[in-house]
Amino acid sequence: MKYRAIVICLSLFFATIAHAEVKQVRLAQFGQSKFLLYLPLYVAMKAGYLKDEGIEVSLVFAGNDDQTFAAVASGATQFAVGDPIFTAIAAERGFRAKTVALLIEKLALYGYTNSKEIPPIVNPHQLSSLRVGSFPSPSTTFTLLSRLNSGITPPMKIVQGAHGTQLGLLTSQRVDIALDLEPTVSIAEAAGNRVVLDLGRFTEPAAITGLMTSQKVIDQDPALVQGFVSALQRALRLIDTDRAKVISIAQGLFPDIDPQIIERAFDRLRLSGCYPKRVEIPEQHWRTSQQIRVERGDLQKIQPLDVAVDNRFASKVPSL
Secondary structure: OHHHHHHHHHHHHHHHHHHHHOEEEEEEEEEOOOOHHHHHHHHHHHOOHHHHOOEEEEEEEEEOHHHHHHHHHHOOOOEEEEOOOHHHHHHHOOOOEEEEEEEEOOOOOEEEEOOOOOOOOOOHHHHOOOEEEEOOOOOHHHHHHHHHHOOOOOOOEEEEOOOOOHHHHHHOOOOOEEEEOOOHHHHHHHOOOEEEEEHHHHOOOOOOEEEEEEHHHHHHOHHHHHHHHHHHHHHHHHHHHOHHHHHHHHHHHOOOOOHHHHHHHHHHHHHHOOOOOOOOOOHHHHHHHHHHHHHHOOOOOOOOHHHOEOOHHHHOOOOO
8 A cells, every 4th residue: 555655656746747847838820720731730739749849839820921920029929830031021120030940841822713714724824814812911822922923914913811711702703713721722622613723833942831939939948949840840751651640630620621621631732742851941942932022022132041040950850
């Protein structure tokens, strides 16, 4: 009996220590709901990879890309997932922040329509004069769509709509093509709409989505940053190697959606090549993302990689 009591006490003691070592962090995410595009983050959470690093994440849906980064800049969250170029924009304004991991390296935005007259878009010039729905400026969607539009004569009309309103823009006949993210695209397709546009085929690989944090967090708790980056690398590896398990996780994220729709949505994303093999940010990807923002006037000039990117954590993580 005495031995059993000692075992119970020790178990409680070590459980208390383990619980105390779990770091509670807040993370701002682009949008107002979960997107399949952000599977690296969700897989890291649901597969237990963040837990293995002693990290527990609370998601905060922050809205547009600038609002997502603002959550980190204000200290409301320790991390943010969204367009990472805002760390470069912040650097020009005197705020020290870094992108520490790459989650998405190729655009995975798809356009769907309810018109029988619009053919599959194989050339950007086919978008001429069409009304195309977009997330609001300064989102990645709006920025890249505007860049594409600069080479089209006469140009398309870009119709900005808040997150979650793209299908409504189409059904109310305010746009001819609605651009959206998965799983909304596959839901719209299952409802009878046609997917006619893959915006990714007209854009270069770039730093589309990344994990951002402030220099203050990096300086105060580098082990926390390392743990987060390491968990994301494991998630990317799982996405690349275990389709069945990742689909199961994805279906669990959206229990109210037909599992077959989620499966089709994931396969569309996987085939798009949007997920990188590694979390390390390639210099050319970063340069491409900066060039787009320089052209838009959001960034004054292209910076050296290390001004707003910290690859030290990613470089320590094995490819697995």
